[in-house]
Amino acid sequence: MEKNIIKVGVISCSNMAIGHMRGVIRHPKAELVAICDTDVEKMNRVGDMFGIERRYENYKDLLAQEDIDAVIIVTPDKLHKDMAVDALAANKHVLCEKPLALTREDCVDIANAVKKSDRKFMVGQICRYTPAFKAAKEIIDRGEIGELMFVESEYAHDYEKILKPGNWRWDPLRNGVVGGGCHAVDLLRWVAGDPEEVQAYSNHKIFDPALPYDDTTIAIMKFPNNIIGKVFVSVACKREYTMRSLFYGTKGTIICDNKSNKFELFKTNVNETTTEGLMPKQLNTEIPIEIPVAINNHNASAEFEEFASIILNDKEVTTTVYEGAKTVAACFAIVEAAETGKVVVPNYEF
Numbered sequence: 414m415e416k417n418i419i420k421v422g423v424i425s426c427s428n429m430a431i432g433h434m435r436g437v438i439r440h441p442k443a444e445l446v447a448i449c450d451t452d453v454e455k456m457n458r459v460g461d462m463f464g465i466e467r468r469y470e471n472y473k474d475l476l477a478q479e480d481i482d483a484v485i486i487v488t489p490d491k492l493h494k495d496m497a498v499d500a501l502a503a504n505k506h507v508l509c510e511k512p513l514a515l516t517r518e519d520c521v522d523i524a525n526a527v528k529k530s531d532r533k534f535m536v537g538q539i540c541r542y543t544p545a546f547k548a549a550k551e552i553i554d555r556g557e558i559g560e561l562m563f564v565e566s567e568y569a570h571d572y573e574k575i576l577k578p579g580n581w582r583w584d585p586l587r588n589g590v591v592g593g594g595c596h597a598v599d600l601l602r603w604v605a606g607d608p609e610e611v612q613a614y615s616n617h618k619i620f621d622p623a624l625p626y627d628d629t630t631i632a633i634m635k636f637p638n639n640i641i642g643k644v645f646v647s648v649a650c651k652r653e654y655t656m657r658s659l660f661y662g663t664k665g666t667i668i669c670d671n672k673s674n675k676f677e678l679f680k681t682n683v684n685e686t687t688t689e690g691l692m693p694k695q696l697n698t699e700i701p702i703e704i705p706v707a708i709n710n711h712n713a714s715a716e717f718e719e720f721a722s723i724i725l726n727d728k729e730v731t732t733t734v735y736e737g738a739k740t741v742a743a744c745f746a747i748v749e750a751a752e753t754g755k756v757v758v759p760n761y762e763f
C-alpha cells in the first residue's frame with residue numbers, strides 16, 4: 414500500500430455497487446482505481462460518472478492488477494464464491510456482499526480460502542451499519558432494557574419490479590429468505606446470538622406460481638439465554654420496503670426500523686417508580702422515549718470505513734466469513750423448516 418492509501422477495485426457497476434464506490438471515494442485514505450462489469454455499456458456509464466479509467470469486463474483481469482489492495486464484490490450471489498476465492502488467491506483484501514453464498518459448500522470453500530490467506534475478509538451485512546439498528550444494539554449491550562426475552566425483525570420488500578424469469582434472483586437457491594431475509598436474520602443473530610432451533614411456515618400467494626420458492630415466510634426461533642424470536646420475510650408484500658424490528662427486554666423495549674428518522678424506547682425507570690397501594694407503578698413504560706436517528710438504509714460508507722480501518726490498522730474483522738456463513742446457515746434452517754414442517758437445528762459448522 415503506497416503511503417497508506419488503499420487502492421480499491423469494485424466488481425459490478427450496479428446501483429448497490431455505486432453505493433460502495435461512493436463509500437470508497439469519500440474515504441480520505443482510499444482510492445477507487447478500477448471497476449468491472451460484464452455489461453460494458455453500464456460499466457462505461459459508471460466509469461465516466463466517477464472518472465475511473467481502468468475498466469475490466471473480466472474480473473480476473475482486475476484481480477491481476479498488482480497495485481490493487483482490496484476489492485468489493487457486488488455481483489449476483491452465486492458468483493461470490495469464485496470471485497472471493499480468486500480475490501484472496503490474488504492477495505486482495507475482500508469486502509463481499511451478503512448473502513455470503515447460496516450453498517453450504519460455497520460457504521465452506523470461501524471460509525477455507527480465508528483461513529489460508531493473510532488478507533482481510535469481511536461480509537457486507539450492511540444492517541449492522543443502519544443507524545437505528547446500531548443504536549438499538551448499543552442500548553441493548555449497555556443493559557438498558559435489561560435481559561432480552563423476545564426479538565423480532567422483518568424483511569418486507571416488494572420485488573415485483575425485479576423478480577422476473579431470467580433475473581438471477583429467479584433461482585431456487587436464491588430463496589427470498591436467503592437473499593433478502595438474511596438481513597433480518599443477521600440483525601437478530603447480531604443482537605441475540607445464533608438461533609438454536611427453528612420452526613417455519615411459508616406461502617405463495619402473490620408471485621407467479623412459477624417462481625421456484627415461496628414468496629412469504631414466517632419463522633420462530635429459540636436463541637441462547639432462553640430468548641425467543643421471530644423473523645418474517647416477504648418478497649411480495651404490497652408496501653414500501655421495511656425492516657420493522659422489535660426488541661423486548663425485562664426492563665424495556667425498542668421498536669425500530671430502517672426507514673424512519675426516529676425509534677421508540679420504552680423503559681422502566683427505578684428513580685421514577687412510585688407506589689399506589691402495594692403495587693409499584695412504573696411511570697414511563699407507557700410513554701416511549703423517541704430517539705432521533707439518521708435514515709441510512711444502505712450505509713455503505715460506514716461499512717467501508719470499518720473495512721478500511723481494519724486494513725489500515727491491521728485490526729480483527731468483526732463481520733467475519735463465519736458471521737456471514739452462520740447467517741446463511743440460519744436462513745437455510747428456516748427454508749428447510751418451512752419445507753419439511755419440522756423443527757430444524759441450524760448447522761453452524763464451517
Ligand SMILES: NC(=O)c1ccc[n+]([C@@H]2O[C@H](COP(=O)([O-])OP(=O)(O)OC[C@H]3O[C@@H](n4cnc5c(N)ncnc54)[C@H](O)[C@@H]3O)[C@@H](O)[C@H]2O)c1
Pocket residue numbers: 424425426427428429430449450451452455470471472487488489490492510511512537539592711
Ligand atoms: N447490502 C444490501 O442491502 C444489498 C442491496 C442490494 C443488493 N445486494 C447484493 O449485492 C449483490 C448484487 O446485487 P444487485 O442488486 O446490485 O444486482 P444487479 O442485478 O442490480 O447488478 C448485478 C451487476 O453484476 C454484473 N455482473 C453479473 N455477472 C458479472 C460478472 N461475472 N462479472 C462482473 N459483473 C457481473 C451485472 O452486469 C450487473 O451490473 C448481490 O449479492 C445482492 O444480494 C445487497
